[in-house]
Amino acid sequence: MAAMHSRGAERLLGVAGSPHLLLVEDDPGDAFLFEELLTEAQPGLRxxxxxxxxxxxxxxxxxIQCVIVDLSLPDAQGLDALREVRTHAPATAVLVLTGLADAHVGVEAVAAGAQDYLVKQDVDGALLTRAISYAIERKRADESERQLVEARALSRENARLERGLLPVPILNDGTLRHHTRYRPGRDRALLGGDFHDTVETADGSVHAVIGDVSGHGADEASLGVRLRMAWRTLVLSGHTGGRLLDTLDTVLQHERWAEEIFTTVxxxxxxxxxxxxRVYQAGHPRPLFFTPGGVEPLPDEPRGPxxxxxxxxxxxxxxxxxxDSWGLMLYTDGLxxxxAGDGGYLDLPGLMELAKIAHGDGRRGDxxxxxxxxxxxxxxxxxxxxxxxxxxxSRGDG
Known part of the structure; x- marks a missing residue:
């Protein structure tokens, strides 16, 4: 290799601590010169x-933050060395070295995944340290972009899955108005441990349910979906009332991962x-009953656990x-x-006050x-x- 001239040393830009580089070079003289240039630029460099x-x-x-690899090695020629390094260290920056007559190979190496290339005969300390710094930063940017793309793809896939698990009501009665809101507490999630569903059966009855699995997270969301699907299946197969809740209780006991997990319904x-x-309350907050004359909660008793x-x-x-005219609002305790602004919680009395004002102002539905x-x-x-x-x-002006 022709002598490498130093135009002055530059420290590795944006590389914190004591950087660690791997130099792959079979020529002892070239390796020695590279080490001299690099240690002059940054003492303590490994x-x-x-x-x-x-x-x-x-x-x-x-x-190791950067691999500097000569493309002419005893056991690898051309881009073989680059491919092997990238296979074994996909998250590490790679800078390739070529001879003056093989500069075109450097361009091919960048196209094959290297962050940059250098022609040996043109290298000096300043150029080398800049090239390494930029290669490391470029690799970080590439990795960040890759992770962002993967995260977005995973997020879209999860969103499609969760949307598919949200309920579509089976309701044919045009005289009934059906309104729902659903918001999980987890960031960037579509499903939480709460669930609801509405089904109109062949005899004309309309069945509605709302539930809340104890705890927060993906496991609770999964259990909530399983309970909702079990409830819908039971309703469509003719189960109602206490018998349905008995069966749903059995499903919960088999599906939960710990005995302390419970569900209000x-x-x-x-x-x-x-x-x-007919209303069944299993440890759940009391629904609100709207009539043209006002709002009141359903009785606290009788209820079950x-x-x-x-x-x-x-x-x-x-x-x-x-x-003739009414509204029934079921909700989970997240509401x-x-x-409530005074150190306490909103609870049912606070919700009642808000509901009375809203209903009195003529607010309905959404x-x-x-x-x-x-x-x-x-x-x-x-x-x-x-x-x-x-x-x-709701029905009518309730």
């Missing part, structure tokens, strides 16, 4: 030298004439006369567990639900952190 491709592969370590069956309903707590438990029903959530967040001083689900069924 340089491992390999004279063959086999030695280079054995010397590769996660802490509120279930409503609306009669075919739409003038009465949450699913998964007491084997052989009983879940009594509340029979409700609806009238009422935010702060406007009613969105207004209640917005007011709960305003009192909380920010977004509600828990999973949140709301299901509103």
């Amino acid at each position: 340089i491992t030298v390999a004279t063959t491709l086999r030695e280079a592969v054995d010397a590769l370590r996660p802490e 509120c279930m409503v069956t609306i009669a075919p004439d739409r003038r009465s309903a 949450a699913l998964g707590l007491l084997p052989g438990a009983d879940w009594p029903a509340v029979d409700l006369e609806l009238g 009422i567990e935010g702060r 406007v009613l639900i969105d207004g209640l959530i917005a007011e709960a967040e305003r009192l909380n001083g920010g977004i509600l952190s828990d999973d949140l689900a709301v299901l509103l069924l």
Whole structure:
């Protein structure tokens, strides 16, 4: 190799600590000159030298930030050395060295995945250190872009999966209005541990459910989906009331991963004439009943425990006369567990006050639900952190 001239030393740009480089060069003279140029630029620099491709592969370590590889080695020619290094260290920057007559090979190497190339005869200390610094930064940028692309692809795939798991109501009665809101507490998620569903069966009855799996996270979301699907299957196969909850309780006990996992549920069956309903509460917050005359919560009793707590438990029903015009709002505790601005929690009394104001102002359907959530967040001083689900069924002006 022709003598390499130094125009002055430059430290490795943007490389923190004591950088570790791997130099793959079979010519002892060239290797010595490269080491001299680099250590002059940055004293304390760690340089491992390999004279063959086999030695280079054995010397590769996660802490090596850049591999400087000669494309003319005893056991590799052309781009073979580059391919091997990239196979064994895909996250490490690679800078290739070529001779003056082989500069075109350097261009091919960059196209094959190297971060840059240098012609040996033109190298000096400043050029070498800059090239290494830029190769490392370029590799970091490439890795960040790759990870971002993979994350976006995974996010889109997860979103498609989660959208496919969200319920599509089976509801044919045009006299009923059906409104829902669903918001998981987990960042960038579509599903949480809350679930809801609505099914109209062949006899004209409309069945609705809302539930809340204890805890937060992907496991709880998965369990919520399984319970919702089990509920829908049971309803479509003719199960109702306490018998349905008994079976759902059994499903929960078999599907959960720990005995302390429980699920609160509120279930409503609306009669075919739409003038009465039967409500089952299993440890769940009390629904709100809207009429033209106002808003009130359903009675606190009778009610049963949450699913998964007491084997052989009983879940009594509340029979409700609806009238001609009504609304039933089922919700999970994510709506009422935010702060109320005075150090306490919103809870049912606070939600009732908000609902009375909204209903008195003539808010119905989506406007009613969105207004209640917005007011709960305003009192909380920010977004509600828990999973949140709301299901509103209404008829007439209720």
